[in-house]
Amino acid sequence: MKIAIKGLKILNPQQDLNIKGDLLIEDGIIKKVGDLTDEELSGAKIYELDNHYCVPGLFDMHVHLREPGREDEETVETGCNAAANGGFTAIACMPNTSPNADSSEVVRYIKDQAANHLVNVYPIGAVTVERKGENLAPIAEMFDAGAVGFSDDGVAVKSAGILKSAMEYTKMYDAPIIEHCEDESLSDGHMNESAVSTLLGIPPLPSVSEDLIVMRDILIAEYVGARVHIAHISSKNAVDLVRQAKKKGIQVTAEVTPHHFTLTDESLKTYDTNYKMNPPLREEKDVEAMIEGLKDGTIDCIASDHAPHSSEEKEFEFIYAPNGILGLETQLGIALTELYHKKVLTMEQMVEKLSINPRKILNIPIPEIKEGEKADLTIFDADAVWTVDLKKQKSKSKNSPFDKKLLTGKQTATICNQKMFIDNEFMDI
Amino acid sequence: MPLSSKHLLGLSGVPKEDIQLILDTAVTFREILERPIKKVPTLKGKTIVNLFFENSTRTRISFELAQKRLSADTVNFTTSSSSTKKGETFKDTVLNIEAMKIDMIVVRHQSAGVPQFLTKISNASIINAGDGRHEHPTQALLDMYSIKEKIGKIDGLKVCIVGDIAHSRVAISNIAGLISMGAKVSVCGPATMIPKSIESLGVTVHHDINKAIAENDVLNILRIQLERKAGTNIPSLREYHNYFGVTEERLEKNNKDILILHPGPINRGVEISSEVADGPYQVILDQVTNGVAVRMAVLYLLGTMN
Numbered sequence: 001m002k003i004a005i006k007g008l009k010i011l012n013p014q015q016d017l018n019i020k021g022d023l024l025i026e027d028g029i030i031k032k033v034g035d036l037t038d039e040e041l042s043g044a045k046i047y048e049l050d051n052h053y054c055v056p057g058l059f060d061m062h063v064h065l066r067e068p069g070r071e072d073e074e075t076v077e078t079g080c081n082a083a084a085n086g087g088f089t090a091i092a093c094m095p096n097t098s099p100n101a102d103s104s105e106v107v108r109y110i111k112d113q114a115a116n117h118l119v120n121v122y123p124i125g126a127v128t129v130e131r132k133g134e135n136l137a138p139i140a141e142m143f144d145a146g147a148v149g150f151s152d153d154g155v156a157v158k159s160a161g162i163l164k165s166a167m168e169y170t171k172m173y174d175a176p177i178i179e180h181c182e183d184e185s186l187s188d189g190h191m192n193e194s195a196v197s198t199l200l201g202i203p204p205l206p207s208v209s210e211d212l213i214v215m216r217d218i219l220i221a222e223y224v225g226a227r228v229h230i231a232h233i234s235s236k237n238a239v240d241l242v243r244q245a246k247k248k249g250i251q252v253t254a255e256v257t258p259h260h261f262t263l264t265d266e267s268l269k270t271y272d273t274n275y276k277m278n279p280p281l282r283e284e285k286d287v288e289a290m291i292e293g294l295k296d297g298t299i300d301c302i303a304s305d306h307a308p309h310s311s312e313e314k315e316f317e318f319i320y321a322p323n324g325i326l327g328l329e330t331q332l333g334i335a336l337t338e339l340y341h342k343k344v345l346t347m348e349q350m351v352e353k354l355s356i357n358p359r360k361i362l363n364i365p366i367p368e369i370k371e372g373e374k375a376d377l378t379i380f381d382a383d384a385v386w387t388v389d390l391k392k393q394k395s396k397s398k399n400s401p402f403d404k405k406l407l408t409g410k411q412t413a414t415i416c417n418q419k420m421f422i423d424n425e426f427m428d429i
Numbered sequence: 430m431p432l433s434s435k436h437l438l439g440l441s442g443v444p445k446e447d448i449q450l451i452l453d454t455a456v457t458f459r460e461i462l463e464r465p466i467k468k469v470p471t472l473k474g475k476t477i478v479n480l481f482f483e484n485s486t487r488t489r490i491s492f493e494l495a496q497k498r499l500s501a502d503t504v505n506f507t508t509s510s511s512s513t514k515k516g517e518t519f520k521d522t523v524l525n526i527e528a529m530k531i532d533m534i535v536v537r538h539q540s541a542g543v544p545q546f547l548t549k550i551s552n553a554s555i556i557n558a559g560d561g562r563h564e565h566p567t568q569a570l571l572d573m574y575s576i577k578e579k580i581g582k583i584d585g586l587k588v589c590i591v592g593d594i595a596h597s598r599v600a601i602s603n604i605a606g607l608i609s610m611g612a613k614v615s616v617c618g619p620a621t622m623i624p625k626s627i628e629s630l631g632v633t634v635h636h637d638i639n640k641a642i643a644e645n646d647v648l649n650i651l652r653i654q655l656e657r658k659a660g661t662n663i664p665s666l667r668e669y670h671n672y673f674g675v676t677e678e679r680l681e682k683n684n685k686d687i688l689i690l691h692p693g694p695i696n697r698g699v700e701i702s703s704e705v706a707d708g709p710y711q712v713i714l715d716q717v718t719n720g721v722a723v724r725m726a727v728l729y730l731l732g733t734m735n
Contacts, residue, residue, distance in 0.1 A: 193625050194625060195625070195626035195627075195629035195630075197625070198601075198625055198626055198627055199441065199601070199629075199630065200541055200542070201541040201560065201561050201562040201563025201564065201598060201601060202541045202542070202561070202562075202563070203561075204624075204625065206625075270545070271542030271545045271546060312518055315519075315520045316518065316519060317519050317538060317539075317540035317542070317543050317546070318540050318541060318542040318543070318546075319539070319540040319561065320540065
């Protein structure tokens with residue numbers, strides 16, 4: 001099938017590409033980048049998307065797909081549908097499923113479930129068996145089965161000893177350890193420790209719990225010479241620690257979620273469990289530190305920590321409700337609204353943080369926008385004003401605090417694997 | 430003038446006029462409690478459910494007596510298991526009870542925020558009887574009533590709350606209520622039991638029990654929860670008693686005019702010595718009696734709003 005998309009702002013900082021032009025795609029392969037002649041347009045399905053951005057397919061490196069185990073909350077398929085709807089052509093999924101992705105079998109199972117989808121799924125394998133922090137999981141086998149990084153997400157790798165061992169091992173494959181930074185002995189609470197937690201009477205989680213593990217992991221990464229990636233960074237001190245470590249040349253990278261660069265713990269005053277997540281929403285100074293970190297490059301990328309939960313569980317009493325919110329379908333809109341339109345980041349930087357850097361961290365080739373390449377693209381209208389409507393989202397779950405939120409910037413077309421998602425429909429191209 | 434809300438979820442943010450109205454109304458009910466027949470027909474025909482997800486015999490009995498003396502129909506629902514363990518979610522439990530057409534719910538729960546959540550799924554008036562470590566408004570109201578009864582005013586008094594502030598729902602309610610009524614409030618206890626940024630609620634913090642006694646008109650002594658493992662927050666109950674316990678010797682040395690409150694149940698020899706618990710400074714059992722009157726006032730004011 002032949003597709004022509006006209007009037008695009010084609011942008012890929014990795015290729016130093018920044019032009020206004022058209023795109024011709026045939027059977028999933030880019031045939032031309034630039035102005036199309038009448039001859040080239042003949043027989044093509046033509047889309048007029050004037051001034052929409054066209055960038056290398058967006059990549060969300062922190063997603064919970066819930067399959068295997070909690071298919072009532074999300075499956076690989078529904079999660080991928082949500083990704084496509086949010087403008088992502090690829091995602092990395094965390095291993096805290098049931099069973100855990102701590103074997104090559106589960107890694108392969110997840111890849112198989114996604115085999116025919118538009119969206120590429122890259123599993124993250126567990127660092128330790130059942131993520132218990134005691135014995136190393138079969139890292140090499142999982143790597144060969146397609147795992148691109150390793151994490152005990154949900155918890156930090158339990159002890160410094162096993163983490164050192166894991167880093168020595170993953171270093172052989174140049175794969176990062178992705179850390180959920182939380183010191184277990186400081187973490188029996190349900191929201192950030194602050195004046196707000198005191199007022200609300202919710203058992204608190206101090207931010208130093210995150211900072212301690214960030215520090216520990218940076219020191220071990222330096223000692224071993226391995227790579228560590230800080231997942232969902234949320235505290236000011238943690239950003240400062242990463243900034244200093246980068247200056248020293250330590251191989252540390254970091255991601256931030258849209259909720260951590262936009263919301264504070266003040267949101268919890270309604271006891272709405274859609275604001276309950278881990279790491280918890282922190283304070284204004286922390287949100288400012290996230291913005292600063294994104295600006296100066298301390299924070300490499302934006303990731304959603306997409307965490308679907310059933311409505312009945314999110315309606316539990318506050319202290320019993322599970323942590324986490326959806327993210328795939330609001331991430332691009334929030335990032336454009338809060339970072340691009342507010343002039344925190346340029347569009348080039350946005351593309352780096354939403355597409356290029358996650359792939360660099362996980363050693364995944366960056367799609368190029370040029371003749372002969374497979375089309376792996378995201379097209380979005382940076383100025384489209386829309387209202388989030390959870391009922392229209394593709395995710396199986398509905399736990400998001402962003403319902404009814406007005407955003408500026410929305411996915412138009414997601415293209416990958418000879419498929420295109422446009423106008424709320426998948427089509428083979 | 431009626432109360433400004435059909436619920437009593439806490440005292441934070443409640444207007445002074447509402448607190449004043451409850452305390453004034455309680456005076457009438459306090460008199461009724463001295464009569465041979467302690468029952469009035471005020472809430473006849475109203476149905477109240479006491480929804481207790483956490484054991485609390487005293488608070489429940491106090492509420493139940495208050496309801497019976499107002500001639501309301503009352504039902505108790507008591508369970509210590511949470512929704513995660515029980516099979517039926519908390520929301521479904523409440524929707525079931527709601528379907529039986531009730532007028533008011535008195536709720537006690539180990540999670541902060543449950544009373545707020547109830548207002549979203551129920552049409553009944555919600556009274557918070559203690560949610561997690563958040564608020565326990567009727568306890569603070571009865572504490573204030575007892576202060577007023579004994580000293581004649583609250584405005585301008587210096588009140589210190591002593592003990593485990595961090596795990597106390599009584600503290601937050603007292604701080605909000607007392608400040609709103611014009612008292613100067615401080616908290617005193619080991620630093621491990623003072624929650625972060627408590628100063629933002631308008632209180633001062635210190636760690637010297639003798640100073641607390643010397644500089645205040647009223648001490649409200651919180652219970653040290655024995656079930657909480659000693660060794661993490663405080664080295665031992667003995668050390669707590671030695672450094673923060675309120676003893677007769679300390680009172681006589683520092684301030685003989687002080688008024689001692691304790692929400693109970695008391696731990697003799699821990700936060701309060703037996704001599705003080707039974708002595709002339711305290712009004713611990715008056716607080717219990719006043720509790721019934723204050724709860725009658727709250728139930729009456731909320732139950733007759735429409």
